Amino acid sequence: MAEYISRGVFRLNTPVKIESCASVVGDKEAQGPLGKCFDKVVKDSHFGRNTWEQAESRFQLEAVSIAVNKAGLVKEDIGSICSGDLINQCTGSSYGLRELEIPFLGLYGACSTMAEGLIISSLLVESGVSLRAAAVTSSHFSTAERQFRAPLSYGGQRTPTSQWTCTAAGAVILSQKKGTAEITGGCIGVIADMGISDITNMGSAMAPAAASTIKRYLDATGTAPEDYDYIVTGDLGTVGSKLLIEFLKKQGVDISKQHRDCGAMIFDSKTQDTHCGGSGCGCSASVLCGVFLPMLEKGSIKNILFVATGALMSTMSLQQGESIPAIAHLINIRSNKNDS
């Protein structure tokens, strides 16, 4: 059973183990500061397929396959899989995972998908529905750019607050038994909308959602930022990260020492021309799987909050004059390396 702490905030009485994880990234991500952390680098943006959408599907499939292999499992061992992405109707997920024939739950949480998938997967495992459950997500620069912004060949100038959608995927396999990192609880996000409608300033749109979720979790669990090695946000980028820290400071919470942002970490903005940093579902998923989970598994860090943030607009909602609703889901991951 899970323990209800407050609305949307829960603790798992029996933590769910992270049995395995994998990250697959594109060439630009591999050239960034975290380049050596990922399991696989795919230099071809088409990943051997005919279209970028098909390539993104293959990124997801590859991430799941590597994670399954690393755990010494076969796909039949995975009881359910939660997945979503940014492409219209989440086709990166459904076409990518179709051949696996694993019971499939499709999600849409924009770039918050990895945390959402981990929340739902951890409940599937904890409740006993699935002996093992996987969470996976992906993004692709070229599929996102042409869907949300402009044709790539248009060569539009990028604004200073813009972020670069990562070509990447991350997959995590959860189980009841094995793993030196474990999910102990989480917080389901509430939609926050502060009226921002600039699609090239997503960090600012998402920062209030991240602040709200982190504050709700800390308050409900009676913990403070110092109780965590890192408080990792999804892809606020540099502008959004600064705002998040300011928002929380105004509410009496200082996370400046613990805070890391996957979007701010994945690129070197000075040399890689990525402005405010990386974004996309695959950004936080690959950085979680490539950087933070390995540290937890080794025991070099003990306790983190992973807070993936998503902007829930569409091009049509913005054309109709709407602002950008955002959400952030949180999971608490601990190392049990020295406990066992």
Next chain:
Amino acid sequence: MAEYISRGVFRLNTPVKIESCASVVGDKEAQGPLGKCFDKVVKDSHFGRNTWEQAESRFQLEAVSIAVNKAGLVKEDIGSICSGDLINQCTGSSYGLRELEIPFLGLYGACSTMAEGLIISSLLVESGVSLRAAAVTSSHFSTAERQFRAPLSYGGQRTPTSQWTCTAAGAVILSQKKGTAEITGGCIGVIADMGISDITNMGSAMAPAAASTIKRYLDATGTAPEDYDYIVTGDLGTVGSKLLIEFLKKQGVDISKQHRDCGAMIFDSKTQDTHCGGSGCGCSASVLCGVFLPMLEKGSIKNILFVATGALMSTMSLQQGESIPAIAHLINIRSNKNDS
């Protein structure tokens, strides 16, 4: 705890109660054979808003609000809400439910969303994460038609196998305590793709997924069609329903007596020019909430399988030569009217 029966198939040791439900439909749906069953009819396809997308958002909000009111609750009583729809990036859900400030999990299961939402919501309640959880979904003829097919003013001829996307929403509130209908188990669907790529023949694309899910559930639970009053599919329409019954007959399962299809039920195809019937997430959601749940609550039927089916393609995936992957999720709902 849930009991694992087989991969993706589970039984809830403590059934989750359906505390309340609500359905809201458009004018055409109200003129159909089920017209008197729904909680609210909205004659204006814009529902007082400026755009159809905004109208669809309001359908969801209205369905949730009515369900909350019927149960004598306020929105703060709802611990989490699962929602998704067909509009790109599921904006019907995120914009529609934004003002509720309920912890929100976005789903994408195309027209299977209501069953997917009920599976996840039932686990949220059963595990203790949420004291009450809501599942809601919607569709709108005009948002779907212009997004997936052609501008409405184009006036394209509809093919005989096409279905009519319902303008409708349905919402269900689950709880641990109150309710004379209850969810006892379910089956997470596996993606099925038989190579169909005709967007005007969705019933045929989805029938194999429905057959697979129903067969898996019956086999795993050792039950037969006769154990159920109805086996209700989402929106296969008349062509897809015929195929489903044939597929299962070839596998030795005859559901012809128990089978009902929400898409085939909601319109009178002879007088309403809807060809194969209704479709859209809101179709099965509104028929479940308007027709089947009230019968279970009254005790006039005792046990049903609700199998919502979804087609997981996008316009771009079809333009790229892909076929239509489909999925069907199942929940088992019983009446406990005379037990209590």
